[in-house]
Amino acid sequence: MTDSAHEAKRYSFKLLSYRGRSESELEERLRRKGYSEIVITAVLKDLKQSGYLDDAALALQLKRIGRERKLLGHQGIRLFLQKRGISDDVADQALDYDEDEELRSAQRLIEKRLRSAGSRLDEGGKRRLRNLMIRRGYSFDVIRKTMKNLDFQEVE
Amino acid sequence: MKKICIALVLSILAASAGCTKAMRYSAEEIRDFPPEIQENIKNGEISMGMTMPQVRYAWGGPDQVIFLTPGEDGKERVEWLYQDTPLFKTRLVFTEGLLTGILSSKPGSIK
Numbered sequence: 001m002t003d004s005a006h007e008a009k010r011y012s013f014k015l016l017s018y019r020g021r022s023e024s025e026l027e028e029r030l031r032r033k034g035y036s037e038i039v040i041t042a043v044l045k046d047l048k049q050s051g052y053l054d055d056a057a058l059a060l061q062l063k064r065i066g067r068e069r070k071l072l073g074h075q076g077i078r079l080f081l082q083k084r085g086i087s088d089d090v091a092d093q094a095l096d097y098d099e100d101e102e103l104r105s106a107q108r109l110i111e112k113r114l115r116s117a118g119s120r121l122d123e124g125g126k127r128r129l130r131n132l133m134i135r136r137g138y139s140f141d142v143i144r145k146t147m148k149n150l151d152f153q154e155v156e
Numbered sequence: 157m158k159k160i161c162i163a164l165v166l167s168i169l170a171a172s173a174g175c176t177k178a179m180r181y182s183a184e185e186i187r188d189f190p191p192e193i194q195e196n197i198k199n200g201e202i203s204m205g206m207t208m209p210q211v212r213y214a215w216g217g218p219d220q221v222i223f224l225t226p227g228e229d230g231k232e233r234v235e236w237l238y239q240d241t242p243l244f245k246t247r248l249v250f251t252e253g254l255l256t257g258i259l260s261s262k263p264g265s266i267k
Contacts, residue, residue: 010223017208017236018217050253052208057185064182 020058024085059094071109076137106146
């Protein structure tokens with residue numbers, strides 16, 4: 001390995017230590033740092049072979065972050081993975097649709113919003129909440145079902 | 157002054173004890189690891205021989221990464237530094253990607 005490749009590998013190693021990165025994200029960072037294509041290709045290959053660069057593992061990690069921390073719907077998680085440079089094939093393998101899971105996540109998002117809105121929503125608040133759920137990638141079916149529950153809670 | 161110092165130390169300890177960290181893994185993320193490693197990760201513990209990704213699942217990413225000069229055998233060594241509070245600092249040394257050294261002032265985290 002040349003000095004430049006050695007340096008690029010160290011730089012990549014450092015980036016990968018702090019948090020997981022996809023192959024395309026790392027490639028972009030190395031390119032911005034000015035390493036040649038030959039060096040970038042060699043380093044990426046080396047890191048993939050040694051298991052430090054693993055898009056499939058990262059996809060599972062991002063799926064968890066999208067679902068638990070960002071409270072995204074199924075399509076929202078897919079978009080999140082895409083933005084982080086995960087290919088469609090890898091994303092397909094990581095994401096399996098589970099409506100119950102999406103309903104639970106939607107419910108958590110609503111509860112969070114209700115807490116900040118003082119547990120009551122007027123018509124405008126409901127519309128904003130619905131729009132937020134659309135932006136977060138929830139299916140219309142899930143939005144309808146959870147909003148229906150919300151109406152029920154208010155009548156109670 | 158003494159009272160202020162005691163209050164400061166107590167508040168730091170209370171803050172560090174009360175912090176609930178988000179889950180760093182899901183079952184499917186760690187399912188391919190050996191059972192004892194999975195157990196370590198679930199308990200938020202680390203042990204010698206763990207890889208960097210395994211340590212990250214158990215403890216999260218480090219606050220600082222330092223490249224050490226290679227040992228006499230020429231093997232590459234990297235140090236991960238964790239500083240949860242001003243009181244506790246942990247240094248992990250990886251040799252060729254495997255955890256080979258732990259130096260910690262944080263009790264109960266090492267198996």
